[in-house]
Amino acid sequence: MSHILLVTSSPRGAESLSSRFATDIAEGIQSRLGGSLTVRDLTVNPPPHITSAYIEGRTASPDDRTPEQVEAVKVAQHFVDELKAADVIVLGSGMINFGLPTQLKAWFDHVTWPRVTFGYGDTGPKGLLTGKKVYLVTASGGVFSEGAWAPFDFQTNYLLHLLGFIGLTDVEVVRVEGTVLGPDAVNAAIADAETTIAALLTKAA
Numbered sequence: 138m139s140h141i142l143l144v145t146s147s148p149r150g151a152e153s154l155s156s157r158f159a160t161d162i163a164e165g166i167q168s169r170l171g172g173s174l175t176v177r178d179l180t181v182n183p184p185p186h187i188t189s190a191y192i193e194g195r196t197a198s199p200d201d202r203t204p205e206q207v208e209a210v211k212v213a214q215h216f217v218d219e220l221k222a223a224d225v226i227v228l229g230s231g232m233i234n235f236g237l238p239t240q241l242k243a244w245f246d247h248v249t250w251p252r253v254t255f256g257y258g259d260t261g262p263k264g265l266l267t268g269k270k271v272y273l274v275t276a277s278g279g280v281f282s283e284g285a286w287a288p289f290d291f292q293t294n295y296l297l298h299l300l301g302f303i304g305l306t307d308v309e310v311v312r313v314e315g316t317v318l319g320p321d322a323v324n325a326a327i328a329d330a331e332t333t334i335a336a337l338l339t340k341a342a
């Protein structure tokens with residue numbers, strides 16, 4: 138049985154396609170494989186921006202932390218504990234100004250933690266969160282998987298890099314693209330995502 142962590146981050150609430158399809162994947166895996174599901178909606182409880190209390194506190198010995206550092210590190214520790222407990226992580230991200238929502242960036246700023254989620258080996262940085270399966274759903278108004286806008290995809294490629302940096306390298310990507318190109322494009326993007334997700338769920342079962 139798996140423990141699944143679902144992380145959603147779109148500020149568009151019920152309209153969000155990345156949250157919708159990430160939820161479909163998480164619930165689909167749970168109904169096939171059983172196990173438990175933790176839902177972390179980063180827009181309901183947004184992580185704070187990181188501060189010097191967090192940056193200094195996270196590398197200080199726990200006994201030496203100031204009360205402010207203890208509180209700041211507690212936030213990050215909670216997110217990292219959720220990640221460590223998960224066998225399967227499902228992440229939803231809707232493009233904002235060519236990148237990821239700031240809520241999700243703030244979450245990565247907390248979970249990308251030296252000597253906790255990544256270390257430095259003889260050959261450079263080494264991710265420490267290994268052996269987990271990740272499903273990444275990215276939505277965007279334009280099309281970035283190919284064509285003229287591909288060089289400006291600072292969402293999916295960046296997320297793949299961030300995930301890989303902390304050891305999460307086994308990633309299936311579902312793109313929901315072209316959502317501002319009119320109703321036909323939206324319907325096609327939704328149909329594509331549904332087909333991709335159905336195939337991924339069959340593979341997961």
Ligand SMILES: Cc1cc2nc3c(=O)[nH]c(=O)nc-3n(C[C@H](O)[C@H](O)[C@H](O)COP(=O)(O)O)c2cc1C
Pocket residue numbers: 147148149152153154155156230231232233234235236276277278279280316317
């Ligand atoms: C504030 C804002 C900024 C956006 N910026 C971009 C952008 O830079 N490029 C783009 O292709 N789409 C952009 N979009 C469109 C969203 O990426 C699109 O609506 C996508 O479906 C959002 O993901 P979601 O459905 O999960 O909320 C933006 C939307 C909003 C609300």
